[in-house]
Amino acid sequence: MPFVSKIRRQTDYNVFPSSVPIVIDNGASYFRIGWAGETEPRVIFRNIVQRPRHKATGETVTIVGDQDPALMKYFDCTRSGPRSAFDSNVVYQFEIMEYILDFAFDRLGANGSVIDHPILITECVCNPVQSRSKMAELLFETYGVPAVAFGVDAAFSYKYNQLHGICKKDGIVICPGFTTTHVIPFVDGEPVYKGSCRTNIGGYHVTDYLKQLLSLKYPFHSSRFTWEKAEDLKLEHCYISPDYASEVRKFQEGTKEAEEKTRYWQLPWIPPPIEVPPSEEEIARKAAIREKQGQRLREMAEAKRSSKINEMENELRSLHFLVNQLDQVEEDDIPSFLSDTGYASRQELESTVSKVTQSLKKARGEPKDEPEESEENNDSLNNEKYPLLNVPDNMLTPEQLKDKRRQIFLKTTTEGRLRARQKRNEEELEKERRNQLEEERRRENPEFYLEEMRAQYKEVLERVEQKKRLKTNGSSTNGNHKSGGVGRGERLSAAQRERMRLLTTAAFDRGKGEDTFGSRDEDWQLYKLMSKDHDEDDERPDSDEAELARLSSRLQEIDPTFVQKAEGESSQTSGEAQRARPLTEEDYKIVIGIERFRCPEILFHPNLVGIDQVGLDEMSGASIRRLPNGDRELEERLTSSILMTGGCSLVPGMKERLESGIRMIRPCGSTIYVVGAMDPVLDAWRGASAFAADLNFLRNAFTKIDYEKGEDWLRRYHIRYNNL
Amino acid sequence: MEAELVEADIVVPMKLSFKKIQAYEKYPKGQSRGRWKHLKQILQAENFQDYPPEEPNYMNIESAPSTQPCKRICDITGYQAPYVDPRTNLRYANADVFKTLRSLSTEQVQQYLSIRNAAVVLK
Structure with missing residues (x-):
């Protein structure tokens, strides 16, 4: 350094x-x-200079230059950066x-x-x-x-080198410094400021460029690229390419030379803890704990049940006792007896008894005593169950008529239920048959079958998605606008828009012309359309969606490579997918390839960082042109003693690049000699x-x-x- | 002050014997900021236009824009860039770069542009 x-x-x-x-x-x-x-x-x-506040005393102190960062903990530097x-x-x-x-x-x-x-x-x-x-x-x-x-x-630098015979009394000094670069011609050992030239670019810009490029390239690690770090990286790795275009092409084509020139900076990376699958013992232990807990719950439930049964038995016993007592009580005393017990009539008491018996049976887990199969041979029973059905109306009293109506209702509902069950059974059989058929086909030619299934799945999926798109206004046809960038009109589905249209016409067009609303019955349908959003279409899965579900479940069974497409996932970009995966060592590796010579290149082409001035090589030409007379001999002497000094001239490759750059702008055959300063x-x-x-x-x-x-x-x- | 700091001797003493006027006398607290003219203001106050143009000064020794054709490099990769994206104004080298370029956020685009002093600056 x-x-x-x-x-x-x-x-x-x-x-x-x-x-x-x-x-x-x-x-x-x-x-x-x-x-x-x-x-x-x-x-x-x-x-x-930094002027931080000393934390213990609260005084503002002055700290000059770079100091040990470990000591800066005693200071509050939040309000005073280095100036x-x-x-x-x-x-x-x-x-x-x-x-x-x-x-x-x-x-x-x-x-x-x-x-x-x-x-x-x-x-x-x-x-x-x-x-x-x-x-x-x-x-x-x-x-x-x-x-x-x-x-x-x-x-001073030129004079010092002249003293040591590095350069002559006529010459040019090129001094790329920290913020600016100067070129000063020397005639007879004196600088000629008239011919001097300044470009506002220097080492500061190179470091800043490197820092910004890296933090834009690695936004996750941008806090790592401090000024000091960028400066270190620049000093260690930057070089000047003899020709930027050809050098960059090497990198673009990924040649071996470029690979060798690429430097890597591995940031500290801690691999995420690997999840060890639980051992056998662990699994057994956990299962035992679960089993124990289950056992306890079962016991609790059992205890609760038995206590409930007990309770009900007691109730039943007391009810039976009541009924027995009621049997013994005289006919006249029944009302007074019942009023004591809280039951209105004997029927009520009996119904309670039967209810309690039923629930007791249920609690004990005994089957209901309503025989299901009775419905099988109900034709014969029909007459017994619905005795009034075949009796003509005119032979019945009004009360019986009411009963008859009830019986008709009961009969039709039972029959309907029966029919539905039959239909269900048939459907199941049909499905079974179809499944068997498919299974057979699969066994015959599994490959072909799988292909067919996939094609079918794709077709149905497309159909469903098409339908969905139509419903949501077709705005997401290219899948790009799934998130964000959706205008106001695009938010509504087609049905919702239709409803809005109806509402607005109803609100604004009513007064026009003759109002004939309500003259036809259909007019009133309008309110029905208005009152709902027609979203129920979405609730009910249509046949396509059912088919899709069936196909995907089937495919999941037989195709190990099958991945069900989740909704909205199709448009996910690869960038998002990358973010989701866990970070690896690669993500913490900073690659410094082109940046190595791209950053110092700004010394020769300041317009790369938006400074519209000539670069180092052209500066010497401009400087010579500024000298008063077109003395070719002097110019020759000047270019044969060009001294590079200043911190930035330490970048490797500077001398060669300067020499070739100056050769390009000087007349053919001029002597050009570039030499670096001693220090x-x-x-x-x-x-x-x-x-x-x-x-x-x-x-x-x-x-x-x-x-x-x-x-x-x-x-x-x-x-x-x-x-x- | 902590012993460690005293030993390291990093703080400039308040009172220095070799000074005729101490800094704290010259710059009482809070006066320092914004007192100084920036380079632009200094140069304006110099009135260079009043002096003969052949006399060198800070302004006229500044170098002129380059006469060479402007080099265009890809803002993201540094490759030679034949294309410009009309939406973001970024220069790019090929289709792959274009893809990454379009995935950038507006903020990142502006940062890339500001590196070469081409960002949109709202005043």
Whole structure:
């Protein structure tokens, strides 16, 4: 990892005399501070500030850079995420900048009353004066520094590499940074800002792109893709393809090379517990428990029954006793005797006796004494049972007439019942016969029979579904609109709509013309139609549905592969089915294939993320075109010394891609030489450190008196890099 | 403050000897937010138009749109995308991708679009 924080507090601050400048590389992603003349910065941290609330004391505290996440539990960070002082590559929030400088100077070991050292701090190319003056104000007013110098990080990096012979005094520096990418041409060892070029794309966008792509690809795991994780993945896996189109084709065709290039990130996955089938003992134990419970219930029921029988026997006994007594009582005393017992007449008493006897028999489980078979030979009985049936009406008294009518009714109902039973028996026989027939056919040719059954099933199913669709207005013909997207009119079935139509015509059309409603009897049928929803059609399964049920049950018996189609299931999409199945290890595997080179590709084609500017390779061409004169020799010299620096130039494959990209836009035969900086991340600081260590440094710096000359002066302020 | 925190020394001290004005004096509670001009406002206030155009400034060093034909890649897979779905405006590579594309929710579609700054933004 090229980015390492170094935040140990330094103890040798007082060793340095006040003439030694402090050098700060104030990058949008990392902040580096150290002493002029040294090769390594003393303190390095991520250029962010958090201002959480300390949970125990309630104070708002300042935390700078990345800190141990384990310690963050003492803070309430809900209202303060990490904040940066940068908008794009310009410092705009000087409150945050102040916290960062506080932390930096504190860690450098500063303990005097002011920072009594000149300061060299980096800024972006053509930093707006407002930002520059605010920074100077902060340094002069708050920290009391004696002198300040501003320089450009990419330029320092180029100068440092020039010092070490990596690049020449004429050349181009390409610096893809965190939020922006700069290209600056150098002529005679001085940067020519006139020819510089900035595209607002950098490592931040690459990481963000990766993060968003992965969280959209794996919505279940989107919480896993934090900024830090995406940054790690980018540093570890991203590379730049020599040619995006051909590289992506390899992946599209699934070649072996693509397979090798695909990386996997297995998220921790715990397999769901496997259900162990219960052992024999377990089953036996459970059965025993169930048996025991059943036994207890049976005993309880038995006890209840016997007590009930007992009760009824007692009642019967007392009733018999009453009847016996009644027999002995004189005829005249009967009413008075009965009034004591609560029965109105002797008949009532007797009927109660018979009722109780009946229920007692039933309780004991004895058969009813109504013989069923009596109906078989009822023809002979008819005369006895219905004696009045064959007697002419005129020979009967009115009471007998009433009796006769009752007898006729009874006779017809019994006969009807009998006929129905016969019919049922016949049907059963018929069914049996059909089943036998089918069974025979099946035995003859099982394969053919099964086929036939399936075809039949399908046909009937279709017919039933067709009918259903018609009933529900045919809106679901393509099965797509089963859920959602159903308009108001589509909600009603055909019958319901008909009813609505009737209601509205009845409500609004009555007044028109001559009102003839009610002149015909059929008119009144209207109310019948209106009053119900005609849903009873749905209740009663029609013949097709019965046939369908029969076929499916039959198929279930003989066809092991048969799956009954549940209603509405036919339109289920495969996506829903996937969600239903239990998650497997595969679901927790993050595949990073095309993303490996798709994300850094935005450096060369910023329009992939909606930034309409030229990419890295074209930038150098644009930069050369911005130079004042068409000096071919100078251009040749420039392209033969192209230095890549900045964090993003560490992505593998950058050099090759840049070289081929620049070759495409430069005239044929130009020398193109791209070289990487010795350390793309730290060279800027090292260059600045070397620059500040020079004795002439103070001539490039300015004091508070200069600063007070005003913004116009500050705008024209530039350091001369050729000190080195 | 907990001993662990004191030992780790992650909190910036409130009072620092080397400062002429302490942060808490400069930024009393609640004043900090929204005080700072954003880059856009800063650039507007710079009045670059008042200066000669050949003088480089933050605005005019910005690079121009590319002259190369715009590269179109599938929003979902990253393959080269010859097609655009007229309903969602997403670019797609083939019929398989189209199927997954149509199964996306509106929210996901908008997220895909917002990656390349093409989402519908309601103001």
